[in-house]
Structures are given as C-alpha cells and as structure tokens.
Amino acid sequence: MPTLEIRDLHVSVETKEGPKPILRGVDLTIASGETHAIMGPNGSGKSTLASALAGHPKYTVTSGTVTLDGEDLLAMTVDERARAGLFLAMQYPVEVSGVSVANFLRTAKTAIDGQAPALRTWGKEVRGAMENLRMDPAFAERSVNEGFSGGEKKRHEILQMELFKPRFAILDETDSGLDVDALRIVSEGVNRAKENTEVGVLLITHYTRILRYIKPDFVHVFVDGKIAEEGGPELADRLEEEGYDKYVGAGAVSA
C-alpha cells in the first residue's frame, strides 16, 4: 500500500538574515486512504511542512527523509513530485493572468498523466466536477485565480484535487475563509476524492468544524516545528476546548 513517510524532517527558511530553522524533526506516516489532521497554533510551521513537501524553493531541508511509495521525494523537482502523485491545495493560491482555468487544467492533467486526456470525456469530467463544487461554468474561461474570491479559490483547489487524482493530498487551511455552505461543498469534494481514489489526506486546519465533514483517522498537534501529540478524532475536540496552552508552554521551555 502506498505511503508517504516523513522521517525526522528538519527544514529552514531562507531569510535576509540567513537560514532560519522552522521544522525541528517531523515524523509522520500517511498510508493511502488515511486522513490525518494537523492542528496547531499560528506560526508553528504547518504551512512550512506543506511547502517543503511540495518542494518550494524558499525552504531548505537540512536533514531527514521523505519517501513517497519508497521513492525519495526530496530528490525530485517540484513538478516531479506532483507527477509522482503529490498534491498541495495551497493556503493562498496564486493568480496567473492570461491563462484560462480550462487551459491550465488540461495542461496540468496532461503533465501529470504523461498524456493528454481524451478530449470528449475530459470536457465532461471538468464540467461535472465544477457542477459538483457549484462553480459557474464561466470560471473555465477566466484566468487562473484572478479576481476569484477566497472561497472560489479554495473550490478551484479542490476541483484540481478531484480532477488530478493525486495519491496524497495536503490541504493547507482549505477550510478557512469558507462560509458554512461552501465548507460543506468543499468537504464533499474531498470526500468524493477519498471514495474514488483512495487518496491519503493531510489536512491542516485550525477548526474542528471541517472535521465534522471530513473524518480524520488521526489528529496531530503541531507545535514549534514538530508533532507534540497524536491521537484519534477525540483529540481534536479536546484541542477545541483546551487550546494549545499546555503545548506552547512545553515548546517554549524546550526552545
């Protein structure tokens, strides 16, 4: 069974003052079909983990390993990682003006699959997926993310997750900025992907409300660049009640 294995991962970010360590030994294994939620205070390094896994050039892995189905993920370029089956739904999706959503989706799908999708079925599939996510068909002709509202950007990310069929998907705060209806619609999209493809999901969130729609198998508390505690779904409820105080205190001591 395919797994995404993160071992003792240390990551620094490039800053003007030199490299600044952010991740301090992350251990995490996600098997396909599993859903792992990561929760943690602002600035604890959740997005850094997501970006480093996707290969963002700003982040440098200083030690540790990441393998996808046994393959060394860290040796791959950004696009190679995506083609190997990794998907990152970004916290802040980027605008690409002059590139239509339709063109972008087709280009990406072609790159990921190594061949162009069958013309007739692809058009249908895109339209169907957009309809499921309550996206107006007019979005297909708009420039990627340009002028999209926060919620529309998130739907567009999940649209891609459904269409590209990754083996592992990292969802970085896909729930933030969504109203209740949008949250349900987007969550349904993630659940459809889970049903249809056995995708392993790493879901980064601040709120338990999304976990009512997308059931996590495991919950990890992320503090000060590493996982401070892990448990089942009940851990999320406890965090909601108690907050991160006790972890942050501990983190501060060890820092």
Place this chain on the structure above:
Amino acid sequence: MTLTTDHSRAVADGAHSHGAVKPEGSRAERRTSFSLDDIPVPHGREEEWRFSPADRLQPLFQAGLGASGITVQVTPAPEVTVETVGRDDARLGTAGKPGDRTAVTAWNAFEQATVVTVPAEAVATGVTSVRIDGVAEDASAAHVLVRAERHSQAVVVLDHAGDATLTETVEIVVEDGAHLTVVSVQDWADGAVHASSHRARLGRDAKLKHVVVTFGGDVVRITPDAEFTATGGEVEMVGLYFADTDQHQEHRLFVDHAVPDCRSRVTYKGALQGSGAHTVWVGDVLIRANAENTDTYELNRNLVLTDGARADSVPNLEIETGEIAGAGHASATGRFDDEQLFYLQARGIPEIEARRLVVRGFFAELIHEIGVPEVEERLLASIEAELEKSMSVITGAPAEAPTA
C-alpha cells in the same frame, strides 16, 4: 487648464522604483522639420535620445545614406496597388514632418519610395505584405507610404528581416471613413540597427489600428506619431516586444489630439530576459486646447524575466482642455513571479512549460487585439522561439522571489 504627468523610469532591477523626471517642454513645442540643418546630430542627452545607445545609431545620424543595404518587395491584396516613385512625388511628405535626427536623415536620403494605395471604397480581401530584407551592412534609408483612400479597408503588414543598418520612414495616410490596419514586425537578425519614424494622419471618422512587434535586431527604435486632422478619428496602437541579452528596443509614440471628438487607445507590452536587455517605452499623448471630447487611454506593461534586464517606461499625458471625455494612463513593470512558477510546477507542469504559460498569458489579450490571424499565429510562434532560445539564460540566472 494644463496638466502634465510624467512617470519616469520604472526600472525593475531588484526593486521597483518610480522616480520623476521633468519633461523637457511640451510635445507641442518639439521641433519638427524636413531640413537636416534644423535637427542636428544629437549628443545623446536630449530628451528623445536619453535612453538610446547613440553610439550604435551613429551611422544613421549621417546625411547621404544609400539604399544598397535593403530590398523592398510588396505582395499586394488584389484590390491594392503598388508603385515605386521618385522623391518628387507630391503624395510623399504629407503625413507630418520628421521629429528627430534619424527621421530627418531618412527623409533626406531616399531616392525611391514604395507607395501602397488602397483605392477609395475598396475593401481588400487579403493582407498586403511589404517585405524589407537586409542584404548588406551599408547604412541605408527607406521610405514607404501606405494610403487608405476614403472609405477603403485594408490590412498592410511590413516585415523586417535579415541584417541591416536602416533608417526608415513609414507614412500612413488614412482618409475620411477609411479603416486601415498597419502591422510592422521587426524580426531582424542579430546585428541589425533600425530606426523607423511612423507618421500617421487620420481624416474624418478614419480608423487606424497600428501594431508594432519587435523581436530581433541589436537596436530597434520605432517612433510612431499619429495626428488627427478631423473629428471622429480613432487610433488604436498596439505594441509587443521581447528583448534578449544586449538588445535595445525602444518605442516612442506620440498621439496628437489636435481636433475634437477623437479617440485613442495605446497598449504596449514587453518581456525582457538576459543581461543587458533594455526596453524603452515613451508614450506622449497631447490633448490640445481645442480637442474637446477627447477620449484617450495608454498602457505599458513590462515583464522582467531575469536579472540584469531593464525596462524604462514613461507615459506622458498633456491635457490643455478641461472638456475631455476621458484621459488616463498606466505603467507597470514587474518581475517574473516565482510564486506563479511554483504554483504551476506544483501541478506537475515542468518549468519551461510553466514559464511559457505565464509569458503567453501576459501577452494573450494583446495578441487577440491585433485581429489579424496570420500575424497572431506568427507572434505566438515567435514568443515560443524566444522562450526556447533563452531557457539557458533563465535557468542560469533565476529571478529572485519578490519580497512580500
């Protein structure tokens, strides 16, 4: 009321800067003349030469240029006529006077001019193609006149290729009610040095779409002027350029709103890559005191793909009347956005293809505005070739991520 704006030198090497330089007087006062004596060899510090590599243009500043360096070949649409005429032909020199040294040397040097005429009421069924080929290094002069007689319609494409040292005049006369598209493509080989003065005059209800596309050559400096002579005129100026290592591409346009009720739209976009790539865009728009109900907007955008390239952008709008329908300008120079690249690559798209998507996207809308399918297709192909050619430049010197 007089209102002058001048946003000078949006230089994008590292940070985006936006200094201010005072324009040297009004465009209305700029000297124009057919006489070499009136417009001497510049020393380089003049307003109109301050961005230009004057040393490389030296050969074109000289009087007495020949014509042996180029050939001109016209393939007209069936409805369009072509003549080669002597310099005494009365139709020449009617679209305005030279406004700088290379324009005045071009005017005084040519022996024969190519005259392309779209007869009155005729609607050309195809594109008229004018090929200007560089065949020798001799500094040369050329003169082309495109006349769209009243109520005619046509598309004329001027193609510049090969290696040449050329100063050129392109006169464009758009008579009452005529609709003319003139496209000038500068696809020179390396080494070419080209100065070209485009001078257009529009009659009542005349429409001109003026398209400039610059890819090749060492130094290319195009100065399109458009003058309205009667009400209801409309000019759309579109420009697209792509500068590589050590190329200098300069486009200075002047729209003269001398009469009421005319409309102008100017959109120029450029991409730059490689060290020493330099582009200059200057957009002078003058709305004279009696040009009431003028509607004008000009835009210049530059995309800097690598370190070491420099884009200067100077929109300059002078308004001498308060009774206008609209007047505006915008200028922006940005670096290639590494976050865009990351986003596209994170969707499996390889770097070269991702860059291609972004650059095509940058030009996409503009290319569709050209409205001449043959030209649009060639343009897309040329953009691909530019990107292909210099991927080594790009990957060798990646642009820094913009600081948030």
